[in-house]
Amino acid sequence: MTELLLHRDCLEKVQAEIRAVLNGKKDITDNDVEKMKYLKCVIMEATRLHPPLPVLPPRVARHDAKVMGYDIAEGTRVYVNVYAIMRDPKVWDKPETFMPERFLESSIDFVRHNFELLTFGAGRRSCPGRIFAMAINEKVLANVLYRFDWALPQGVRPQDVDMNETFGLANHRKVPLLALGTPFFP
Numbered sequence: 001m002t003e004l005l006l007h008r009d010c011l012e013k014v015q016a017e018i019r020a021v022l023n024g025k026k027d028i029t030d031n032d033v034e035k036m037k038y039l040k041c042v043i044m045e046a047t048r049l050h051p052p053l054p055v056l057p058p059r060v061a062r063h064d065a066k067v068m069g070y071d072i073a074e075g076t077r078v079y080v081n082v083y084a085i086m087r088d089p090k091v092w093d094k095p096e097t098f099m100p101e102r103f104l105e106s107s108i109d110f111v112r113h114n115f116e117l118l119t120f121g122a123g124r125r126s127c128p129g130r131i132f133a134m135a136i137n138e139k140v141l142a143n144v145l146y147r148f149d150w151a152l153p154q155g156v157r158p159q160d161v162d163m164n165e166t167f168g169l170a171n172h173r174k175v176p177l178l179a180l181g182t183p184f185f186p
């Protein structure tokens with residue numbers, strides 16, 4: 001929501017998509033959400049920049065290994081810095097910019113093994129709840145954007161919004177987001 005409020009063009013685009021798919025319908029079904037491609041891109045891009053788990057739970061090397069030229073001895077505890085990977089300029093174009101469009105023509109998603117987008121981790125210990133989590137995230141965001149128009153409170157400029165995050169096992173905003181919702185009646 002914060003990134004959308006700071007990028008009104010994206011907010012308007014995703015709202016237009018949701019409202020076009022629903023075309024005045026009252027309730028949002030799973031089939032409706034499936035048609036909301038840009039909504040999925042918005043969530044992927046928001047979690048790329050703000051992963052709830054910035055560092056994966058550690059792995060322990062079961063045998064000596066060489067990874068990209070580095071020797072990893074058996075028994076080494078390895079931490080994967082997802083936050084850094086998802087902002088790596090060698091992997092992402094304009095990595096610090098919120099740009100959901102980057103996923104529109106891309107094959108990267110949460111289901112395949114994409115080691116660039118690690119919101120849900122990767123490999124055999126990746127998050128088993130990701131399909132469930134995405135289904136909930138998509139439906140909640142679609143509802144919130146369908147039923148309300150959103151703006152920053154009066155007098156608050158985008159540059160005034162505190163983007164600091166807590167740092168811990170799970171990240172979230174340090175300061176709660178204040179947003180003004182105006183009901184929208186389809």
Ligand code: HEM
Nearest residue numbers: 052053056057119120121122125126127128129130132133
């Ligand atoms: C947006 C929501 C969620 C995010 C961002 C998330 C992210 C993650 C991440 C990054 C991991 C570690 C993966 C790895 O080490 O490679 C993980 C593990 C796990 N997640 Fe999630 N998760 C979410 C929601 C859920 C939900 C809804 C459930 C259950 C219904 C769930 C159950 C689990 C379990 C059981 C593990 C441990 C898997 C293992 O160690 O084998 N997660 N999650």
